Amino acid sequence: MSCVGRRRRMKNKLLSLLAVGFLGLPVEQAFALGCSTYTSGVLLGPESSFDIPSIGEQIMSGGLSCEILLSALSTQYIKYKVMDIPAALIHENGINQAKIIIRDSQNTILKNNFEKDLSEWDWLSAFNGPDNSIAFKITINETTNLKPGVYTGTLKMKWYYYIGAVGIGGVNLWTYKSPGTLWLPFVGLVRWGTGEDSNIPLQLIVDKDCKINAQNINFGKAPLVSKFNPVTGTVQITCSAETPYSVGLSDGQNFDQTRRMLNTTGSGYLPYEIYKHTTTNRWGHLGTERWASADATFNPGIYDGSAVQGYAYTAKIIDDASNPSVVGTYKDTLTIEVAF
Structure with a gap:
């Protein structure tokens, strides 16, 4: 986003708030810099092979991130669908595996084709994962030490979202939404659309010990x-x-x-x-x-x-x-x- 664009947005926001103040209408304030399904992935380790069973849950990005500046939100609809989740990370030799479990922040275990509507979440605290993302949790589900090396996999998610970044009298002036998502004033969400793909690389590095x-x-x-x-x-x-x-x-x-x-x-x-x-x-x-x-x-x-x-x-x-x-x-x- 250019500097000129930011100045224009702030100016529009100020004029709108002044107008609504004179009309005596309710004002809900929020401002987001944007939403993205970009993620830098998950790196676990390096860890000693003997420590793998005891590393516990690690916070990871769920694949959708939004940057928020102010404290209230007028409209939010967020949903995820698990397109493909690996049962295990695969060693670089293509043979050995490290079993994993991934949960959302409400401890729901992710499975293929599982969908969940997050619209009722506390939106401002939901994006507390890496890179301002919705946080998931990953656990290495192994009880014995693993063959040393690099284990990899990919979590494939589909995110659907419609976020009203600024709300004035129930009308969203700026929104961030996934492809095809439709929301109408006084009606609400009409359709989720096709969603936005997010591929999250997973990597575990196990050291010899x-x-x-x-x-x-x-x-x-x-x-x-x-x-x-x-x-x-x-x-x-x-x-x-x-x-x-x-x-x-x-x-x-x-x-x-x-x-x-x-x-x-x-x-x-x-x-x-x-x-x-x-x-x-x-x-x-x-x-x-x-x-x-x-x-x-x-x-x-x-x-x-x-x-x-x-x-x-x-x-x-x-x-x-x-x-x-x-x-x-x-x-x-x-x-x-x-x-x-």
Whole structure:
């Protein structure tokens, strides 16, 4: 709308209000900048695959937006029809799905070919969605984590509307209406017309994620380095559905040809190493020292998003003549790293 057009409208409005004031007729004031079925769509996420079941309802545009300046309205007729609503968003691979539910602001679940007349709604509070749109609500209806990636779909709506932006004595001077909608003074709405299409893109982005459960390694106490016994344990990992991965174990904070624990006094080291299960294969963070999920000790190669892979290891303190038995407490910190 040009600036000249806005000035003309405001001038006409002022003259009309003055004339009606002299005649003593009731005055209802409202001014809208316009209505549109344009929508920028819905973006959900990015979210961790583990968080999808708990993200709850998200507000989205229903596909019809109007901008309002003043506080009252003389005439309003609004109706929607659901032309096509996807039961699920489709993964970019064309196979995996994310089930969805869409409701209007009165919690009515949308279904194909469903129609609803909104004319009795509080019009001024109805357009509280994105871009001054009528708000709908979308829920991802999944209870388990999803395969990571991008899921898309389209909600296709038909909107019918007749909105009197300024009313003077029951006559609408300016109106915004969908194609074919007809309203007559003192008669009301005669026909809804053909309506106006609104296609609302829906997108969900699911990120890869993992849960790691690992316990501290405690070698206990011994009078001599040679008296420490090996310690066994298991690292448990659950990752997103259909997501193979590998697990690396860092060299620690004191590495020098082998992993080492540092005496808490700052004087002296105690070398040690960690091996895959009961083998002599070092568990590290580079190349073949990494541990592929397909070779896990427990549940190898199962990628359903809920199975726990177990990585059993053996930790040993290395006893050689170059390591004197200095009394004290020795510590090190390792990082478990998952790569997709």
